[in-house]
Amino acid sequence: MPTLAYATTTLTRREALALARGEMQGELTTAARARIAHARSIVDEMAAGDRAVYGINTGFGPLCDVQISPDETNLLQRNLLISHAVGVGAHIAPELAKLMMICKLQSLCQGHSGVRQELIDRIRYFVDHNLTPAVPEQGSVGASGDLAPLSHLFLPLLGEGDFWDGETLSPAGEVLRLHGLEPLQLRAKEGLGLINGTQFILAHALAGLDKMAYLLDLADMAGAMSLEGYQGSAAPFRPELHAVRPFAGCVRVAERIRYFLSGSENMQSHAACSRVQDPYSLRCMPQVHGASRNAFAHLEQLAEIELNSVTDNPIIIGPGDAVSGGNFHGQPLAMALDYCTLAAAELGNIADRRCYLLLEGKFGLPRLLTASGGLNSGYMIPQYTTAALVSENKSLCFPASADSIPTSLGQEDHVSMGSISGRKFNQVLNNLEKILAIELMYAAQAMEFRRPLRFSPIVEANFALVRQHVARLEEDRPLKQDIDRMVELVRDRKFEVAAK
Numbered sequence: 102m103p104t105l106a107y108a109t110t111t112l113t114r115r116e117a118l119a120l121a122r123g124e125m126q127g128e129l130t131t132a133a134r135a136r137i138a139h140a141r142s143i144v145d146e147m148a149a150g151d152r153a154v155y156g157i158n159t160g161f162g163p164l165c166d167v168q169i170s171p172d173e174t175n176l177l178q179r180n181l182l183i184s185h186a187v188g189v190g191a192h193i194a195p196e197l198a199k200l201m202m203i204c205k206l207q208s209l210c211q212g213h214s215g216v217r218q219e220l221i222d223r224i225r226y227f228v229d230h231n232l233t234p235a236v237p238e239q240g241s242v243g244a245s246g247d248l249a250p251l252s253h254l255f256l257p258l259l260g261e262g263d264f265w266d267g268e269t270l271s272p273a274g275e276v277l278r279l280h281g282l283e284p285l286q287l288r289a290k291e292g293l294g295l296i297n298g299t300q301f302i303l304a305h306a307l308a309g310l311d312k313m314a315y316l317l318d319l320a321d322m323a324g325a326m327s328l329e330g331y332q333g334s335a336a337p338f339r340p341e342l343h344a345v346r347p348f349a350g351c352v353r354v355a356e357r358i359r360y361f362l363s364g365s366e367n368m369q370s371h372a373a374c375s376r377v378q379d380p381y382s383l384r385c386m387p388q389v390h391g392a393s394r395n396a397f398a399h400l401e402q403l404a405e406i407e408l409n410s411v412t413d414n415p416i417i418i419g420p421g422d423a424v425s426g427g428n429f430h431g432q433p434l435a436m437a438l439d440y441c442t443l444a445a446a447e448l449g450n451i452a453d454r455r456c457y458l459l460l461e462g463k464f465g466l467p468r469l470l471t472a473s474g475g476l477n478s479g480y481m482i483p484q485y486t487t488a489a490l491v492s493e494n495k496s497l498c499f500p501a502s503a504d505s506i507p508t509s510l511g512q513e514d515h516v517s518m519g520s521i522s523g524r525k526f527n528q529v530l531n532n533l534e535k536i537l538a539i540e541l542m543y544a545a546q547a548m549e550f551r552r553p554l555r556f557s558p559i560v561e562a563n564f565a566l567v568r569q570h571v572a573r574l575e576e577d578r579p580l581k582q583d584i585d586r587m588v589e590l591v592r593d594r595k596f597e598v599a600a601k
Contacts, residue, residue, distance in 0.1 A: 102124075102125065102126050103119075103124075103125045103126070104126050104127070104128050105120065105125050105126070105127055105128070106129065106130045106133065107127050107128070107129055107133060107206050107207055107210040108133050108136075108206075108207055108208075108209075108210035108211040109130045109132065109133055111405075111409050112207050112405075112409055113405060113408075114307045114310055114311065114401065114404060114405055114408065115311075117200060117203055117204065117207075117307055117408060118200065118308070118311055120203045120228070121199045121203055122196070123231065126229060127225060127228065127229075129221070129225075133211075133212070134218060135212075136211065136212025137209075137210060137212050137216070137217075137218050137221060139212060140212045140213060140214065140215045140216075141215055141217050141218070143419070143421070143423075144157060144215035144288075144289055144290045144417065144423075145289065146420075146421075147289075147421075147423060148174050148288075148289035148290070149171055153168050154423050155414075155415055155423075155425045156290060156293040156414065156415055156425075157174070157290045157293075157415070157423065158170075158171070158174055158289070174288070175288055175289070177289075177292070178287035178288065178289065178290070178291050178292030178293065179259060179286075179287050179292065180292075181252075181292035181293060181296065182252050182255060182256060182258075182259060182261075182292050182295065182296065183259075183261070185248045185249060185252040185296055186249065186252035186253050186261075186262065187240055187252075188236065188237030188238070188239060188240035188241075188249040188250055188253050189237055189239045189240055190237050190238045190239035191237070191238055192236060192238065193236050193237075193238045195233040195265045196308070197236075197304050197308055198233050198234055198235070198236045198254060198265075198304075199228060199231070199233050200307060200308065201236070201250070201254055201300040201301060201303075201304045202228050202233075202234075202254065202300075204298075204300040204303050204304055204307075204408060205224065205251070205254075205298060205300045206221065206225065206228070207408060207409065208410065208411050208412055208413065209224075211411050213411040213416050213417050214294040214413050214416075215290045215291075215423075216290065216291045216294045216295070217291065220258070220285060220287075220291055220295075223258055223282070223285055224258070226280075226282070227257070230280065232264050232276060232280070233264060234253060234254050234255070234256065234257045234262055234264055234265075234273070235253065235262065235263040235264065235265060235270050236253045236254050236301075237249070237250065237253060238250075241301055241520035242506065242513075242516040242518055243299070243302060243430075243431030243432075243435055243518050243522075244427075244430040244431055244432075244513060244515070244516040244517050244519075245297055245429045245509075245513055246296065246297040246299055246300075246412060246413065246414075246431070247296075247298065247299060247300060247301030247302060247431070247520055248296050248297070250301040250520070251297075251298060251300060251301065252295075252296050254295075254300075255295045255296065256273065257273035257276070257277070258284070258285045258295075259273075259284050259287070260273055260274040260284030261273055261284075264276045293413065293414070297412070297413035297429045298412040298413050299407060299429065299431045299434060299519065300412075301520050301523070302435065302438070302517075302519040302520055302522070302523045303404060303407050303408060303434065304523075305438075305520070305523025305524060305526060305527055306400060306404045306407075306434055306523055306526070307404055307408070308527065309438075309441070309523070309526045309527045309530055310397065310400060310401050310404060312527070312534075313397055313445055313530055314397070315594050315598065316445070316448065316533055316534065317390065317393060317394055317397060317448070318357075318598035318599070319537055319596055319598050320390055320393075320448045320452065320537060321357045321358055321361070321386070321390055321598070321600075322361060322541075322559075322560075322596060322597075322598045323452060323455075323540045323541050323544060324358065324386045324390065324451075324452070324540075325361035325362060325560065326361075326544035326545065326548065326560055326564070327455040327456075327458070327459060327540060327543070327547070328358075328362070328379075328383050328386075329362070329365065329368070329544070329548055329551065329556055329560060330459055330466070330543075330544050330545075330547025330548045330550070330551065331379070331383060331455075331458060331459060331463075331464065331547065332367065332368075332370075332371045332464055332465065332551065333379040333383045333384075334379055334383075334384070335359070335362050335368055337355075337378075337379070337383075337384045337385070337386075337387065338355040338356075338358045338362070338386075338387060339355075339359075340352075340356070340359075342355070343355045343387060348391055348395060349394070349395065349398070350391035350393070350394030350397075350398070351387045351388055351391030351394075352387075352391070353391065353394060354387040354390040354391045354394065355387040356600065357600040358386060358387070360559075360600040360601060361559060361560055361600065362557060362560075364557045365554075365556045365560070366555045367548075367551045367555070367556055370551075370554055376464070380458060381454075382451050382454035382455045383455065383458070385451075389447060389448075390448065390451075392444065392447070395444075396437075396440050396443070396444035397441060397444060399440070399441075400434075400437045400440070400441040403434060403437045404434065404437075406433075411428060412429050413428070414427070414428060414429050416428060430516075430517055431517035431519030431520070431522075432502060432519065434519050434523075435501065435502035435517040435519030435522045436500070436502045436522075438502075438519065438522035438523055438525075439498075439500035439501060439502050439503075439522050442497065442498055442526045442529050443498050445526065445529045445530050445533055446491075446494040446495060446497070446498050446529050446533070448533055448536075448537075449487070449490060449491050449494055449529075449532060449533045449536040450491050450494070450495075452487070452533075452536050452537055452540045453484070453487040453488055453490075453491045453536060453540075455540055455543075455544075456483075456484045456487050456539060456543050457484055459480075459543050459544070459546075459547045460479075460480060460481065460484060460543075465550060465551075466547055466550055467479075467550070469481045470543065470546045470547060470574070472575075473575075473576065477576055477577045478577055479574060479577070480542075480543055480546060480574065480580075483539045483542070483543070483580060483584060484539075484543075486535070486539060487535075487536045487540070490532045490533075490535055491532075491536065493532060494532050494533070497525045497528055497529050498525075498529070501518040501519070501521035501522040501525060502517055502518055502519060502522055504518050505517075505518065534588060534591045534592055535588050535591075538584065538587035538588040538590070538591045539584060539587065541563070541567060541587060541590075541591075541596070542567065542571055545564050545567040545568065545571070546573065548564055549573050559600075562597050563597055566595060566596060566597075567590075570583075570586040570587070571583045
């Protein structure tokens with residue numbers, strides 16, 4: 102199995118996900134171990150001293166002015182995890198929880214958190230043996246980091262909380278015994294190092310980016326297939342047009358759609374028609390899809406910075422130097438997540454408009470994509486579903502980062518709500534999968550009415566994939582199973598979407 106050294110090389114989102122999926126294994130270099138040991142020695146010295154250092158020998162939040170004796174610092178760290186594990190709601194997916202641990206390892210192993218090697222090795226054991234803690238999805242305000250979800254994530258280090266066992270939960274203490282492990286006793290700074298941080302927000306960003314990368318490509322393909330079904334114009338994708346407004350995402354979308362249309366008999370068949378221009382949902386795909394690509398690129402850049410950052414507090418800089426700052430604040434990701442949520446929603450918004458276009462009965466297509474309308478409703482009603490999903494996505498586009506509610510008796514008087522941003526981002530993407538699945542079903546039906554003309558090889562391959570799972574609609578039949586099959590194809594990433 103390929104290996105990757107934590108905090109020695111810059112970790113990418115793809116590598117983080119590969120670690121979470123068991124496709125790679127993380128390791129530690131000698132240099133990383135030395136950094137960890139050095140930071141730990143500094144913390145030990147501070148914990149034994151008289152000078153108050155936040156989180157090492159003081160209370161937390163509004164209790165930062167209460168100094169804790171050296172004899173009580175260990176209990177302080179245990180109490181921190183126990184008291185902050187107050188999450189509610191459904192549990193996040195196990196892969197997300199595992200991704201959170203990987204993100205935390207990348208942060209701790211940089212040697213600025215002051216935790217022991219023993220603690221890091223135990224988290225690595227959890228990751229390597231697929232021991233995934235149960236983490237509720239609600240309860241974080243995104244500063245001072247994702248306190249509640251991270252507390253749940255690391256309760257099993259103490260023998261508390263639960264691990265996933267398939268689709269059920271098992272008490273952490275029992276699982277540790279099965280693995281011959283004793284619960285850990287936390288030392289100074291360790292509880293704070295574990296639960297201060299943005300790893301809940303970050304894991305949602307990384308998982309969402311992974312899904313959105315495919316859906317961006319799929320949206321281009323779905324749009325190209327709808328264009329073929331509608332017999333729209335290829336002129337809006339010409340390189341000369343985009344050279345005079347060269348936004349990177351727009352240029353890329355136009356390039357991709359040109360490739361998808363290349364060699365299409367259907368496109369050539371109406372090259373000299375009298376139609377001047379298409380509706381925006383077809384003509385402006387480069388601009389709309391491209392803007393979403395630009396937003397995606399921005400979030401990806403910020404997420405990879407965060408992935409390779411230290412986000413707890415205080416930060417151990419050197420001997421006697423622990424800086425109490427705000428690296429745990431989720432605002433840098435929260436705002437970009439909200440922006441990218443809107444970008445994902447707009448892909449669904451324009452896809453629904455293309456579905457509607459295909460139903461109108463213009464340019465050789467029958468109304469509702471059925472040759473026997475009246476007796477049959479054809480594909481009338483699935484567009485209601487896309488409309489509902491699009492409207493739901495719009496309601497999820499209110500930026501969570503626009504809100505802040507003071508916590509901790511006013512000590513934490515501005516928070517990011519980035520955890521909500523991350524959750525909404527993934528909710529919108531899940532809805533987008535369904536919208537694009539329905540558009541692809543519509544596009545394939547519209548393309549039927551252009552036969553015997555042929556399309557480009559990649560479009561033909563995707564058309565054939567649809568027909569392997571969903572038959573041409575001749576007479577009304579229950580469409581729920583067809584839609585479910587299409588959604589499954591999208592979720593399993595079965596469509597060919599790469600462009601040369």
